[in-house]
Amino acid sequence: MAVSVSGSRSVGALRWQGWLVGLVALAAGLVFAPLGLYVWASGGPGGAGAAGAGPPRAAVxxxxxSGCRVDPVSRRVVAAVEAAGxxxxxxxxxxxxxxxxxxxAVPGERAAQALVKVPGVAPGATERGEAVGPVWPAATVPWCGVAGAEFERAP
Structure with missing residues (x-):
């Protein structure tokens, strides 16, 4: 039974409106707090990843x-490598x-590796090189991939 105060709403109606305001505030917090965290973490205005404030891009x-083949004469595996400036x-x-x-990768198994230097890579250009690997067994298809890379600016 609702008690009525002269000129105002009942106590039950006020209690219901209080719950509604609380639920709307909770829903808004659940929606906008993750959005705010995302904008902050992804480098939004003044965020952690703001332009120029983050670490430089990894050379990898x-x-x-761009290609992996077995040379028919030497039976060595050859990887074609592309580097973007x-x-x-x-x-x-x-x-x-x-x-x-x-x-x-198989845990505990060591894969063959080779180094290739790709010099003179200008901004916006793509240069190519080849890495020559070990003699490859017949009847097996090789897989070639980038294990690491370093970039050094020319003097």
Whole structure:
């Protein structure tokens, strides 16, 4: 039974409105708090990843293996490597290429590796190089991938 105060709403109606306001505030917090965290973490205005404030891009992101084949004469595996130039100047990449029988690494098994240097990579340009790996067994298809890369700006 609702008690009525002269000229105002009942106590039951006020209690219901209080719950409604509380639920709306809770819903708003659940929606906008993660959104605010996302904007802050992804480098929104003044956020942790703001332009120029974050660490430089890893050199591994600029290189890729574009081909993997076995040389028919020497039976060595050969990986074609492409390096994309970085803004800000010409430089060279030293890429570590890994050679395996499968794309998934086997724990405890050591894969063959080779280094290839890709010099004179200008901003916006793509330069190529080849990494020559070990003699490959017949009747097996090699997998070639980037294991690591370093970039050094030219003087």
């Amino acid at each position: 992101e600029d290189v890729r293996v 970085r803004p800000g100047g010409v430089g060279a990449y030293v890429v570590t290429v890994e050679f395996r029988e499968k794309a998934e």
